Amino acid sequence: MQYDILIVGGGAAGFFAAINAAEMNPGAKIAILERGKEVLSKVRISGGGRCNVTHAEFLPKELVKNYPRGEKELRGPFHQFMTGDTIAWFEERGIELKIEEDGRMFPVSDTSETIINCFLSEAERLKVQILKNESVKSLVWKNPYWKVSTPKSTLSASKVLIATGSNPKIWNFLEKLGHSISPAVPSLFTFNIKDKRIADLPGISTYAEVKVQGAKLQDEGPLLITHWGLSGPAILRLSAWGARELHDMDYTFRIQVNWLPGFSSEEILEKMKALKFELAKQQVLKNAQFELPKRLWQNLVIAAKIEPTVTWADINKDQLLDLAQQLTEAVFKVNGKSTFKEEFVTAGGIDLKEVNFKTFESKVLKNLFFAGEVLNIDAVTGGFNFQNAWTGGFLAAKAMTSTA
Structure with missing residues (x-):
């Protein structure tokens, strides 16, 4: 024909x-x-x-x-x-x-x-x-x-x-x-992560900055916690731009998440020092700060080894440093991907x-x-x-x- x-x-x-x-x-x-x-x-x-x-x-x-x-x-x-x-x-x-x-x-x-x-x-x-x-x-x-x-x-x-x-x-x-x-x-895949900081939070969405350690890959945008790890536009864009690089890593790498993009660890530390006086009698775990989802905040507080009964007045320097790091420089190990x-x-x-x-x-x-x-x-x-x-x-x- x-x-x-x-x-x-x-x-x-x-x-x-x-x-x-x-x-x-x-x-x-x-x-x-x-x-x-x-x-x-x-x-x-x-x-x-x-x-x-x-x-x-x-x-x-x-x-x-x-x-x-x-x-x-x-x-x-x-x-x-x-x-x-x-x-x-x-x-x-x-x-x-x-x-x-x-x-x-x-x-x-x-x-x-x-x-x-x-x-x-x-x-x-x-x-x-x-x-x-x-x-x-x-x-x-x-x-x-x-x-x-x-x-x-x-x-x-x-x-x-x-x-x-x-x-x-x-x-x-x-x-x-x-x-x-x-x-x-x-291309366009989510990151498989098993980590107790996000294990019980599927469905929670927030805005964050994500960097791939050891690579020039980073993005900022909505982040979604899922049953298998992290997804959302920020992760999907990272997977697209890093499609070949992440493939060469066999999808095993570490990411650094700043849950408060635009703020450094030092800046958040200073803000929390002020909270020691402003919220002195409040328990750190109970009231989420920086407009973070409450359950995510609580998991990050626990990860910083702060006991549930500790108040802002009682929090010590090491705990403040640890919490500031969890909020702005949290490292997660990625082990595999999930595709649509x-x-x-x-x-x-x-x-x-x-x-x-x-x-x-x-x-x-x-x-x-x-x-x-x-x-x-x-x-x-x-x-x-x-x-x-x-x-x-x-x-x-x-x-x-x-x-x-």
């Missing part, structure tokens, strides 16, 4: 590229190849089934800061198609997006089915063929076409877009064709030096394009990975239809 454009991968980037290519060149014959029996499966489960479409960041130079890999490369593309364009694209198709307090954007319907139905209806309207259960067995350039073989058929196309995400099998094909591949390692399997994100993919980011075309192989996480691009949580998919899909569609 002969096509003008063949899209390998029936996910977010693949569908977005196919739909936009069909709109830009209505006469083009376009098909999406999907190895599974369902398309858009990651869209369906994203954002807890609500689909975190994008993030309300409208400046390219700020938006790129959310991409541990791809920050430099995406700046140009985001000047061509980014958040505002995404919002407008969906609004033109009757889908209104809303902004939540943390900047994440979802369809007003609060269901990913809204996005899926939009893509499927647009594909049908534009006569984009969707071929399911079509696993690619080979990808070969036979001038002037790409030949794509599946168990069911052999297809050819003038241009091929690879939008298969972190698929090692496709990476192997591309490597054999001359591309360099950065191996996949997990349903929204698993990896760092890895096609070397970004081998891609023209004006068109998302391969610099190694003519008429071969990429979009989404097949590239060595990944982001922190919040809709940023999807924005990369929309931007890459749109610019690749534009390039593929300019001569299609």
